[in-house]
Amino acid sequence: MADSIDRLFRAVQAAQGAKPSSSRTARLVHSDRAKIAKKVAEEATEVIIEAMDDHHDNVVRESADLVYNLTVLWAAVGVTPGEVWKEMHRREQLYGIAEKLAKRPPKARRKRVPPEGLRKRG
Template identity: 35%
Template sequence: MTELKFDAQGLIPCVVQDFYTNEVLTVAYMNKESLEATLATKKMTFYSRSRQELWRKGETSGNTQELVELLADCDQDSLVAKVIKAGPACHTGSESCFTKAVFKSADQQNFSVEDLYKLVLDRKENPQEKSYTSYLFAKGNEKILKKIGEEATEVVIGAMKESKEETTYEIADLIYHLLVLMAYNKITPAEILAELSKRQVVDKKVKQETLQ
């Protein structure tokens, strides 16, 4: 705290990032009081420049942000907070405040499981007549589960053949159908990562106890 450099108004910018996906959620300002409150409660608390008062994220909306990690840059004059969010980060209802595209290279395309999940979820909420994904949602849980069983079997067959190409292809099919199942049951990738993270912590604890 003593090494951080606040500006003339006693503020320091803080970039808030999703702990699981690394998506940038918002940029806000903190003063010493709001930073102390954040560290004490592990709930993101900022300083409103327009209202000139502290505000805890989600105090009225319920969309809180739990602090996991706080980093300062090399000059100690800006922060990055990695958080676990409960609900959208933006007051508009968007998951992130950064949704307006200014520039995007046609040569480099980003792709993630999160992006695919969002596309799958859109096919659920906005069905399209010729969409296979929308077709699966229309058929329901039983059809989705049947496809997962089929794809899992094909992964096993590909692996038994020791064919990297075939196994890769079938794993991609399986992951896609798992994402459909997740969207159908309102399970997010972040919740899966959170569950895996818990297991990693337990595994480390077991290893430590074994070494002792």
């Protein structure tokens, strides 16, 4: 699969040098980052909807659309598939292939004290 995504990424990079009118990919890569990010979000939502409806074949198709748009977003922000593979490898070495790093350590919970005027009197 990495080979397919690497080939797709190279095609997206080539589209960055093409006229926007030459292809759908060229038009998308020449649009602003917000539009590309919106496409990623739309495709992710479609994958979720199809998964919740248990539509296997549609999940496959929408997932391919998601990977395509994610690859376009990577190119737009200067991220290469190799960087993503490297991060996945790092995580595998630390936690195993099926684990994901926590976004950030959980904050320590503080006891909440109501403001002076809201405290119970007794």
